[in-house]
Amino acid sequence: MRIVQELLFVILFAAAVYLFSKKVRQIRRNILLGRDKDLNDHPDLRWKNVFLLAFGQKKMFRNPLVAILHFFVYAGFLIVNIEILEIILDGILGQHRLFVPVLGSLYPVLVGAFEVLAALVLAGCAIFFVRRNILKLKRFISKDLDGWPRSDANYILITEIVLMVLFLTMNAADQALQARGVEHYAVTGNLLVSGLFTPLFSGFSDGTLVLIERGCWWLHIVGILCFLNYLPYSKHLHIILAFPNAYYASLEPKGEMENMPAVQQEVQLMLQPELAANAPASDTMPKFGAKDVFDLTWKNLLDAYSCTECGRCSAACPANITGKLLSPRKIMMDTRDRLEEVGRNITANGTFTDDSKTLLRDYIKEEELRACTTCNACVQECPVSISPLDIILQLRRHLVMEESNAPAEWTGMFSNIENNMAPWKFSMDDRDKWAMEING
Template structure:
């Protein structure tokens, strides 16, 4: 019987790991569809960013209450799952609490510490459910979250509550079986939380307790394997991607826009024709001016999209959104990820991308949204994991203006003045200092 369980467990674990690795490989392929961007400079500053933003969750503490709840869930869930190592080895080897004989009394303290964290996770997730579904916190109740995004958040919170409840129930049944001296249930020191729950199950027979403990054990580990495979389809994949995304955060000052060398050269050659290379030497641009679709963005932009936590801190800080404009930086990231997933499915089906008549701009993100952005960088400053919605917005706007000539009349007037007068105003260079002459005459 034990051998059958071992084989079944190994098959379950193997299938789960394979499916997870396959999906992660697909996401990696999608991210690398983006243009190349070199972000390997200054590794010291990058490691610091990763430590402070991803591990230390520095920006989360701008809102202390949700930050404390989040770090309880984050730290608790990560540390508790260290116990999964023992569960996996137990399943493979057909053992029960493999580490207990080696750790002695320390084992009980470790499990007790895990149980305290489990309670914190359980309580924090319950509070998050209340904030989302009863208190209706504005940034968690906006229209871009309708449907799957809202359900996704609730599914994860409920799953974590169930997994923590299974852990505590399993340990409580285990404690009673230890006290009854049942074979394979090695005596340990009392667990800090579950030892107080044994009264709920004391009246059960030994057979029923074994069935309860084993059922909780299986549901707990199968739940974790299922959770592992759910992550890549969920916004909660940021649990993993927050670390590389924080590491590769751009180190240039916020608000510094990346110039397009091709455009700079065109302006330079217009002003100083003698510097223009002969036609044979001038290489044509290899990509669009700006970005029309996800393939025109950089791999870092696409990593940003997959790393988005959908927390809405960017949108709640956006002055355009706060004044009723269509723009939501969170929606920009969600739309980019959705379009990238669609492109990935297209490649999976056709072996290479086949034009589907769609693009990120127009079909997912509207012109109205893009024009509403004030480029104030509030969204970039607010993001807890270093995501830059503004970078995507700027590139999409560049495409609209430079390839579609799609811009408001006021912008076109300014562009014309800059082109003809080298200034935004409708005055020729020769007349620009006339105000000084008038001042002198007075």
């Protein structure tokens, strides 16, 4: 019977790892569809961002209570799952609590600490579930989250609550069996949290306790493996991607827009025509801005997969607050949805086959892009270093520079800049007349 269980576990574990690895490879391929961009400068500053923003969640601490709860859920869930190593080895080798003889008296201390974290994860998830579904904070009831995104968040919270309950119940039943000296149940010593509930199992028979303990063990590890494979399809992929996304975050000052060398060269030649003879020739016409995900950088696409859908960007966006169509959260969700659609197209056809769709217009409307004030509030608020603004600017650059598609107010400003070197309708000769009138 034990050999059958070992074989079943190995098959389940291998299948889960294979499916997870396959999806991760697809996501990596999708991200690398973006344009190349070198973001390997200043590694010291980048590692600092990883520790402060990704693991330390520095930006979250603007609201200390929520930040602490989120840190318990985030760090607690990651650390608690270290125990999965023992569970996996137990499952493969047909053992039970393999590390008890190895760690000795340290074992109950370590697992007890895991239990405290599990209890904190459980409490944090319960509070977050209430905030989303009973208190209904404004950023959680936005139409951006209608349908799957809202359900996704609840599924994750419920799953984490169930997994922690199974973990603590398994340990409590295990301790009850240890106290009775049941074979194969090594004595661990009292565990900090589950030990409080062990007396509740005193009325059960040995067979029932074994069934409860084994049932919770299987449900817990199968739940973890299912969660592992659900993760790449969920917004909770940020649990993994927050770290590389923080590392590759822009180190440029907020508000400093990226110029295109090709545009700078044209402007320079316009101002100094005599340089045209020495200007480097190019066989290809430069492409301005972005129309589809292929035109964005790989960092933009990594941003899309890293989005937590928390809505802090949209809650801080002045355009969104005043009722405009723009929602930075939706920009990121739309980019990810389009990228996933492109990925499925490539998987089905071996290479991308034109589907007559683009990120611009089919997913993100012109009105959304034009509502942006480029204030950087969304970039400032994002806890995992995402820049919706960069995507907005690239899509807007395409509209203006590739399609000559701009509102009349913008067109007038462009003409003034071209003719007068300023946004205002004053010639350069007349620009200083106000000073002459004062002196006169």
